[in-house]
Amino acid sequence: MCGIIGYVGSQDVAPILIDGLKRLEYRGYDSAGIVIIDKEAQLFRAVGKVSNLEKRIGSHPLVGSLGMAHTRWATHGKPSEPNAHPHADCHGRLFIIHNGIIENFQTLKQDLLDEGHTFRSETDSEVIAHLIEKYYDGNLAEAVRRALARVDGTFGLAVIHKDHLDQAIVARRSSPLILGIGDGEHFFASDVAALVKHTKRVVYLDENEMAVLTPHHFTIGSLDKPDLVHSSSRTVHVDWDITAAEKQGYSHFMLKEIFEQPEAVRNAFRGRLLPAKGTAKLGGLDSVIDRLQAAHRIIIISCGTSYHAGLLGRYVLEELTDLSVEVDLASEFRYRKLNFRYGTVVLGISQSGETADTLAAVREAQTRGALALGLVNVVGSSIARETSAGVYNHAGPEISVASTKSFISQVTILTLISLMLGRLQKLSLRDGKAIITALEKLPSQIETILSNADEILRIAKKFADYKNFLYLGRKYSYPVALEGALKLKEISYLHAEGYAAGEMKHGPIALIDRQLPSICIVPRDSSYPKMVSNIQETKARDGRVIAIATQGDDKLRSILRVEDGTDEIFYIPETLEILSPILSVVPLQLLAYYVADLNGCDIDKPRNLAKSVTVE
Numbered sequence: 001m002c003g004i005i006g007y008v009g010s011q012d013v014a015p016i017l018i019d020g021l022k023r024l025e026y027r028g029y030d031s032a033g034i035v036i037i038d039k040e041a042q043l044f045r046a047v048g049k050v051s052n053l054e055k056r057i058g059s060h061p062l063v064g065s066l067g068m069a070h071t072r073w074a075t076h077g078k079p080s081e082p083n084a085h086p087h088a089d090c091h092g093r094l095f096i097i098h099n100g101i102i103e104n105f106q107t108l109k110q111d112l113l114d115e116g117h118t119f120r121s122e123t124d125s126e127v128i129a130h131l132i133e134k135y136y137d138g139n140l141a142e143a144v145r146r147a148l149a150r151v152d153g154t155f156g157l158a159v160i161h162k163d164h165l166d167q168a169i170v171a172r173r174s175s176p177l178i179l180g181i182g183d184g185e186h187f188f189a190s191d192v193a194a195l196v197k198h199t200k201r202v203v204y205l206d207e208n209e210m211a212v213l214t215p216h217h218f219t220i221g222s223l224d225k226p227d228l229v230h231s232s233s234r235t236v237h238v239d240w241d242i243t244a245a246e247k248q249g250y251s252h253f254m255l256k257e258i259f260e261q262p263e264a265v266r267n268a269f270r271g272r273l274l275p276a277k278g279t280a281k282l283g284g285l286d287s288v289i290d291r292l293q294a295a296h297r298i299i300i301i302s303c304g305t306s307y308h309a310g311l312l313g314r315y316v317l318e319e320l321t322d323l324s325v326e327v328d329l330a331s332e333f334r335y336r337k338l339n340f341r342y343g344t345v346v347l348g349i350s351q352s353g354e355t356a357d358t359l360a361a362v363r364e365a366q367t368r369g370a371l372a373l374g375l376v377n378v379v380g381s382s383i384a385r386e387t388s389a390g391v392y393n394h395a396g397p398e399i400s401v402a403s404t405k406s407f408i409s410q411v412t413i414l415t416l417i418s419l420m421l422g423r424l425q426k427l428s429l430r431d432g433k434a435i436i437t438a439l440e441k442l443p444s445q446i447e448t449i450l451s452n453a454d455e456i457l458r459i460a461k462k463f464a465d466y467k468n469f470l471y472l473g474r475k476y477s478y479p480v481a482l483e484g485a486l487k488l489k490e491i492s493y494l495h496a497e498g499y500a501a502g503e504m505k506h507g508p509i510a511l512i513d514r515q516l517p518s519i520c521i522v523p524r525d526s527s528y529p530k531m532v533s534n535i536q537e538t539k540a541r542d543g544r545v546i547a548i549a550t551q552g553d554d555k556l557r558s559i560l561r562v563e564d565g566t567d568e569i570f571y572i573p574e575t576l577e578i579l580s581p582i583l584s585v586v587p588l589q590l591l592a593y594y595v596a597d598l599n600g601c602d603i604d605k606p607r608n609l610a611k612s613v614t615v616e
C-alpha cells in the first residue's frame with residue numbers, strides 16, 4: 001500500500017527520488033520521507049503529501065548518489081513524522097523502508113528494548129532497523145538476512161547503511177519489490193510506475209528473495225540461503241510508456257482513465273477475437289485449456305471493484321456456458337470450508353495483482369488443489385506470477401485510486417473467457433459471431449457516452465448537495481449499481497448504497513423520499529419490465545430518479561418527471577444484454593467524478609484509501 005523508490009549509482013539522487021515519490025503517491029499519502037547518504041545521512045520526513053515533504057526539505061541541499069524514499073499508508077501508528085519512513089537504527093547509521101506488517105513486532109520490540117535499543121516510533125517497521133543493527137558486523141546483506149529470519153509477517157524492504165555508500169539491499173515477502181536495471185546505476189521500487197521514466201528493464205523479486213544492488217552489479221538469492229548470484233536472465237522488458245502514467249492535461253487521473261476506456265476495451269480484445277469461428281483465443285490460457293474444458297465449477301475471488309467485475313463474470317459465464325459459477329470476496333473466501341473436487345477452477349481478479357486478500361485466497365485455493373488462474377493488469381505482479389495461467393488486461397497503468405478502466409477491461413475479458421468456453425460447449429456459431437460483432441462496437445459506443453459527459457456534469461450539479469444516494473439495478477445491472485455506489489462513496493465521501501432492485505420491497509423502500517435520489521440502471525433487457533415497476537414504486541413514494549436507459553426508451557421518459565426537472569434520464573447506446581454493464585457503468589463513473597469534484601474532494605487520492613491494498 002505504501003510506495004518505495006530507491007537508487008544507487010552516480011547521479012544526483014534527490015530529484016530521482018522526489019519524482020518517484022510523486023508517481024507513487026497514489027499508493028499511500030498519509031506521510032512521506034526520504035534519506036540520502038553521502039558523507040552524512042540526510043533524513044527528512046513529513047506528514048501528508050509529498051508536497052509537504054518538499055516544503056520540509058525547503059532549500060536544504062540534498063547531496064549524494066545513494067538514497068531511498070517512501071510514501072506511507074498507516075497500519076501501525078498514526079500518521080506522524082516519527083512514524084513516517086525511513087526509520088533509523090539507534091545511531092542513525094542504517095536506514096530502512098518497509099511495506100507490509102510485522103506480526104511479531106511487539107515481542108521483538110520488547111527483546112530489543114531489553115537489550116538497550118532506543119525506539120523513536122510507534123511502528124512495527126522500526127524493529128527491522130534495530131534487528132539489522134543487532135546482527136551487523138560489517139556484512140550488511142548477512143545482517144538483513146538474519147534479521148528477516150526473526151520476522152513473522154510481510155515485507156517489501158529496502159536498507160542502506162553509512163558504511164556502504166555503493167550498496168542497497170532489498171527483500172520481499174508478499175509485498176512487491178522490483179529492481180530497475182540501468183547502466184552504471186540501479187533502481188528499486190514497489191511499483192513499475194516509479195521506474196519506467198529511468199529504465200524499462202526490470203527484475204521482479206520473487207517471494208522470500210533478497211537482492212544486493214551496487215551501481216554496476218546486482219545479485220539475488222533466497223532469504224534462506226547465504227548465496228546471492230547475478231542473474232541477468234531474470235531481466236524483463238516493461239512496455240509501459242511514461243506518458244501513460246502522466247495526466248496529459250486532464251485535471252485528474254480518474255478522468256483521464258475514464259476517457260481511456262474505449263482504448264482499454266480495444267486492448268482487452270485486440271488479437272483475441274476469431275470472428276469467423278465466433279470465438280475468442282486467449283493465449284495465456286492455452287496451457288490449461290484441457291483442464292478448463294474439464295472444469296465443472298469456477299470460483300471467482302476478488303475485492304472491491306474487481307469483485308463487482310467478478311459478479312458480472314458469473315452472469316455471463318452462466319449465460320454462455322454450463323459451468324457452475326460462484327463469486328466470493330477474497331477476504332471471506334478463506335473462512336469457507338469449501339470442498340474442492342478435481343475440476344474446480346479458481347479465478348483471481350485483480351488490477352494490481354498485489355491485493356493481499358486476493359493473493360492469499362489464490363494461494364489457499366492452490367494448496368487445496370484447485371487450478372488457480374489470474375485476471376490481472378499489472379504485468380509481473382504477484383498474482384500473475386503465482387497462478388498457473390491467466391490473462392492480462394493490457395489496460396495500461398491505472399493510477400487513480402478509484403478503478404475505472406480496469407473494471408471495464410475485466411468485464412470485457414470475462415466475456416471473452418465465457419465466449420471461448422461457451423463455444424467449446426453448446427454456444428452456437430451464430431451467437432458467438434453476434435457477441436463478437438457487439439464487442440467490436442463497444443469502443444465507439446463508449447466514445448458516444450463520453451461525448452455527452454457535459455450532460456452528466458449538468459446532472460451532477462443538480463444533485464451534488466445531496467448526502468445519500470441509492471443505486472438500483474437487476475441482473476447485469478445489479479453489480480453495476482454496486483460499482484456506481486462504490487465509486488461515489490470512495491471519492492466523494494457521500495453515503496451511497498448499491499442494491500438489487502428486487503430487494504427494495506424487503507426493507508430499503510422505507511428510506512425513499514425526496515431527499516434520497518435513486519440512480520436506476522435500466523437498460524432495455526430481460527429484466528426491464530420488473531425494473532420499470534421498481535422505478536414506479538419509487539416515484540409513488542415521491543423519490544427522485546436518475547435513470548440510465550437505452551437510447552430511444554420513450555416509455556421510461558413518460559413515467560419519469562423529466563420535463564419539470566424532478567427526474568433525469570441519461571441514454572446509452574443499445575448493445576447485447578451481457579455487454580450492457582460496459583456501457584452503463586460509464587455515466588456512473590462520470591457522475592461520481594463530477595459530484596466529488598463539485599464538492600472539492602481530492603479525487604485521485606481519497607482519504608484513508610490506497611491504490612493497492614497489500615495488507616489483509
Ligand code: AGP
Pocket residue numbers: 303304305306307349350351352353354355358401402403404487490611612613
Ligand atoms: C475501487 O475503486 C478500489 N480501487 C478498490 O475497491 C479496488 O478495486 C480493490 O482494492 C481491489 O484492487 P485490485 O483490483 O488491485 O485487486
